[in-house]
Amino acid sequence: MNSATLPAVVIVPGLRDHMPDHWQTLLAERLREQGRAVYIVPQIYQDQRLRSARVANLERVVSGIDSPIVLVAHSVGCLITVHWAGQVTRKVQGALLAAPADFDTPLPAGYSDPQTLANNGWTPVPREPLPFPSIVVASRNDPIGGFERVRGLAQAWGSRFVDGGEVGHLSPADGFGAWAQAEELVREF
Numbered sequence: 001m002n003s004a005t006l007p008a009v010v011i012v013p014g015l016r017d018h019m020p021d022h023w024q025t026l027l028a029e030r031l032r033e034q035g036r037a038v039y040i041v042p043q044i045y046q047d048q049r050l051r052s053a054r055v056a057n058l059e060r061v062v063s064g065i066d067s068p069i070v071l072v073a074h075s076v077g078c079l080i081t082v083h084w085a086g087q088v089t090r091k092v093q094g095a096l097l098a099a100p101a102d103f104d105t106p107l108p109a110g111y112s113d114p115q116t117l118a119n120n121g122w123t124p125v126p127r128e129p130l131p132f133p134s135i136v137v138a139s140r141n142d143p144i145g146g147f148e149r150v151r152g153l154a155q156a157w158g159s160r161f162v163d164g165g166e167v168g169h170l171s172p173a174d175g176f177g178a179w180a181q182a183e184e185l186v187r188e189f
Helices: 022-035 051-063 076-084 114-119 147-157 178-185
Strands: 008-012 037-042 069-074 092-098 133-140 160-165
Touching: 008 022, 008 051, 008 076, 022 037, 022 069, 022 178, 051 076, 051 178, 069 076, 069 178, 076 092, 092 178, 133 178, 147 160
Parallel strands: 008 037, 008 069, 069 092, 092 133, 133 160
Antiparallel strands: none
16 A cells, blocks of 8 residues: 555544654654654643543544544543544544543542543543444553553453553653554554
8 A cells, every 4th residue: 555545644642732752743753754644633722621622623633534544542532532433424444542541440649530520521431342443552550541441441442452561651751752563553554
């Protein structure tokens, strides 16, 4: 397949602002250098805590793409993706869901509490099979997505499960930067 026939890649970040040294940003740069069409779902600032606003933001991006797509989500971006999947009406080649946050379990200090998450529509986390192929990567020491809980989400979503090892939350604070496995996994779609 040449780059003209490859699906577009849609990067679905978590709740943080754009980080130039994040693995998703570096992956987008590498794929663009290879001639791939890459779209990054921008952060929103109005109603940013609302799941519905985040899902609508993803829909705005994908609705402007004519080709099939591959989604590359991280953290809360994985939850945005699975909530969006319930309304998808377009061709999705697949989704890489890396280090999904587990909002059905209380998060560490400094994160939203269960009631705030529920009030903003994040819980319960959907547990229906996704309507497209997917790969879930879990970390054995992720503070916001326990390994066995994420394995259970992968099973519920019908996703292939990948043990990422002890990689924290796959963030720059955990040493990721570049994450070579992401590009390998995206190629599977």
